[in-house]
Amino acid sequence: MMAPLERLTSVESLRSWTDQIPFHYEYTAGVAGERFLRGFKDGRILASACEECGKRYVPPKMYCTDCFVEIRKYEEVGPAATVAALAESYVDFEGKALARPRTFAFVTFKGATGGLIHYASGKGLGVGSAVAPRFREKGKRTGTVLDIEEFVVR
C-alpha cells in the first residue's frame, strides 16, 4: 500500500491508529531562575555577576560559561534598557491573524551580557530606543516574566 499523501480523513478505511502521548510537565526554575523570578515580584531585574571576569548575565546563570565557576553574586540591572531589535507579529502560533499586530523587542541592559525578549510599545519605538519595563501592580505579580507587562519608550 502506498503511504497516504494527504492528511487522513477516515482512519478506519486505512487500518491506521490514533493515539496521543498523555503527559504534562512541572519544571523547576533552578537556582538562578528562582532568584530571577523572585526579583520580578519586587519589580527588579537581576543579573548574576561572575566574580572572576566581571561578566553579568541576564537572565542570570548560576555559573559563568567562560570561567566555568559558580556565580553566587546577584546584582540589579536597569530598569533602563535599550531596544536591540524589533519584530511585528501579525499571526499567532497557529498562523491565525491577530486582531492587531503585536510588537516584540529584544532589549539589552547596560553592562550586562544577554537580554530579554518582551512586548514593547511607545511613541517613536525603534531600534536604539531607550525603554523601561512596566511592571504589573505589586499584588498581581506571580513571579513570572509576565510580571513585566511590556517595555515602554521612556
Added chain:
Amino acid sequence: MKRVAVIGAGMTKFRRRMLETGREMSFEASRMAMDSAGMEIKDVESVVLGTAPDAFDGVHMKGEYLMDGAGGTNRPYSRVYVGGGTGVFVPVAGWWHVASGQFDTCLVVGEEKMSPLHPHPQYAFWSIFDHTTERPLGVTLLWIFSLEMRRYMHVHKVREEDIALVSVKNKGNALDHPCAQLPARITVDDVMKSEPICLPVKRLDVSPTSDGAAAVMLASEDVARKYTDDPVWIDGVGWNVDTQYWTNRDLYYPRYVEEAARMAYKMAKIDNPKKQIDFAEVYDPFDYKELHHMEGVLLADKGEAPKLTREGVTQRDGDLPINPSGGLLGVGNPIAAAGVMKVCELYWQLKGEAGKRQVKKEVDRGLAQAWGDLLQVGTVITMKR
C-alpha cells in the same frame, strides 16, 4: 591508538526532585570532576554529554540545552544516546575522542532530570512499544521487565527470595554513599511484602526515578601524567545492540551484554574475567537485572549469580564485590547519570578513595556495565590501575 586515563570524577546528589535545572546539575558534576582532576575549563579540549529521552526533562534538543552547563560552549561538543545504556556509553565515546589522538582531554557528563514529567516518568516510554500489537493492550515497561524476570526465574529455577537479596545488599551499600537517594537497611521479607507492581516485580525490586548528574575527566597518557602519578586507565570498551524485536530473543539471557563484554575483554586482553576482574558495577535498575548482567558479562555462569549472591560473594567484603556503590537500587536512577555514577565508582575504588564504601580486597581492575533501549543494548567499560 593512545592510552586513555580517567583523572577526575564528580557527581551531584541523586534525588527525587532537585531545585537545580538540568544545566545546573551538569555544571555541578562537571565542576567537581574538573576540580578533582585539578583542571580548569581552558584545559578541556572536548566534551561528550549523555542524556536519555528529551521527554524526561521536557526540553526538546536536550543535548543543545544542557551544553553550556557541561562546559561545551565553543568546544567540540556532542551528545550520545543509547537509551538506558547511555551512562556507560558516554565514557566510551569520550574514550574514542582521546584514543584517536584527536584530543588530549575530554570531559564526560551524564545528566537526567526525570521529575518534570507527570503523571510519571514512565510515560516517556508510551510510544516505544509496537503500535499494532502492544500499545492497544496498555503495555508498560514493567510488563516486559516482569516477563523477563519470570523467564529468568523459570529457566534457572531461581527463588524470588534470592533475587530480593540483591535489593537488600544494594540499598544497604548505599547507606555509605553521600549522594544516595534510597539507602536503607531492609530485609528479604520487606522486599517480598512490598507493594506488588506487576508480579513478580514488587516495589522494592525497583530503583527509583531521580534527578542527578555525574561526570568524569579523561586525558591522554602524556597529559594525565602531568596531573597525577597514579592515573586509572580505561583498558576495555564494548557495546552491542540486539534487534528491537524483544519478542525475538530468549529473555532469560542478555546476549547483547555478553557481546559488549567480549568486545571489551578482547581489547583489555582479558581471557578469564572471573579471575581478572576484581569487582563490578553492573546495571541494576531492578534487582534481578544485577544477576542477569553478572551472567551477561561472564562474571557468573548462567544461573550461577543467585548462588554467588546467597553465599555473600558479591558483598563489599566478598570475593567479587558487585555494586559496592549501592547501585541504582540504592543511590538512585537518573538514567544517563546513573551509568556515569558507576564509572565514577570504579575510579574511586581503584584510587582507594571510596571511603566507607571501599571494598575489602585489593582491587586492580573493575568493570561497569549499563543496559537499555527495548531490552536490547549493552555497554561495557573496564578500568585498571
